[in-house]
Amino acid sequence: MARSDINRTGEMEVFASVVEHRGFSAAARVCRMTPSAVSKLVARLESRLGTRLVNRSTRAFQLTPEGCAFYERTKRILADIADAERSAGAGEQPIGRIRLNTSASYGTHILAPILPEFLQRYPGVTLDLIQTDTVVDLLTERIDVAVRAGPLKSSSLIARRLGATTMRIVAAPAYLARSGQPRTIEDLDDHARIGFSYSRTVDGWPMKRDSQTVVVPVVGPVQASDGEALRQLALGGAGIARLAGFMIRDDIAAGRLVPVLDHLNPGDREEFHAIHVGQGGPLPSRVRAVLDFLAERGRVE
Template sequence: MSARMFELMNIFVEVAEQGSFARAADVLHLHRPAVTKAIQQLEDDLGTRLMHRTTRRISLTSEGEAFLQRAKMLLNDVDDVMASFSSTRPPRGRLRVDTPLSLAHAILIPALSAFQARYPDIEIELTSSDHRVDMVAEGIDCVIRMGELQDSSLVSRRLGEARLVTCAAPAYLDRCGEPKTPDDLAGHNAVMFFAGHSRTVMDWRFTQNGEARILRPARTMLVDNSDILLSCGLAGLGILQGIHAVLAPHLQAGRLVEVLGEYTTAAKPVSVLYPDRRYLAPKVRVFVDWLSELFAANGDRLQGLLLPEKQSTSRSTAP
């Protein structure tokens, strides 16, 4: 591929993202006619129309949408390669991160400004869900996941463990009473989480008489989103078990009340995963290192809500 084609692709991506030839020209420090000519040349070389143009706006054709995604991935890969072999060039480019909603709210988003200040040339594209993602198909650079991981070609680094808490809204406890032991849950309503496409229900874990116990209350409402899990608990629909770092503000404000505290001692591992490549893109490497620092250094500030763990690296995949 010629250097000129890379230049045309870069101009096309900027026009598409800015939604304007004029704004793209300003960002690229080019004259607008040069930008217009570049897009025309690219369409001629490809033999297809990439954009619909009117006097007021532009929009991408279906071919333009597909080309945009491939062009962005290619340009990012080129940028990563160049950065990997440059000792003076700071990490840069778009970093695509996927994380569970609960960790995004409680841990990652409050600290991201520090990462942006340290690496201003890295643009973060954050997606957040409670479902497993296909990193390769969706172009994700790294994912943060909770729970035990299975072996695969992905590389994982354990960040720490998230403490669990069992709780309910005061209105629910006034109506249904408070369970005193895990066995009492058989007579209670519960709001439980299930994992996306597999529909696997996440069991509740307790320690009783020195032994680990896994329970699944009989009367349950099932949800696949941690935000909805919290909303159901606050609405008094049943008892829930979740990450302490997420539920702590509601516990402190009295909107939720901890139950079975002497039995809820289990914790969920938290890991970051990324593809196994011959080289790790600098933007991914510095983000993974920063995550490890964040989890290790802020255990006290988070008041024990998150338990940092010694670093370890292995091949794994998210459940």
């Protein structure tokens, strides 16, 4: 039978502080306890759970796999408790900070125009927007919601689909006037192809050749770590780029960028998802508000 005198919430809060501050001494300062008391609390917790949560070392702090799993569940439980307390006094009105991770392209072209509407709709929510095309660990970086492009790997992450966008090869008129308009795949050998500086699901440009799809390598004088930088390079005439349709729709309409080799486009589409950590349980109202808003207003085409 479970003991009724154990303050499980308090233990979870201290353990989460140990993880987030990378050690007992730092957590002790935050929790206003002695390092010895924090260490003993974690030891009691490990004893009751029957497993080691932290590998203790004088040189480094390291969670065990069991510790990582317990921390993930702990954060969700503490967030649910905090959300329940806020909801009881705020009529379910979302309140609190959201850490939202997305690519620079999605952030610039989709999020930025609609976020003022979100903030007006939910004045109790504040946003911490982290823009990077690098895939970050949601748990380690304490990300509440992330928007990611491309196929999703099977994981404990929960995803909500935000649509899909076509991909198009484009270049600036000034670049084409200087270097010529490519007509075939082979013509690309004489052109600067600018692409991503990190490995992607398809490491190159899919293109049609007869009845097959081939992948053309990206070889050029410059690469970039995010799609918005590639767009700016293409606009500046640095070379030819393959970019998401939602990023360049206005540029094409205004003549700032020109489609290249559209007749060889295989028609592939890049999917977008809003993801969060969880196992399908109740969500904090602030997280649910962001997910619902993105599904309503943050879709890509």
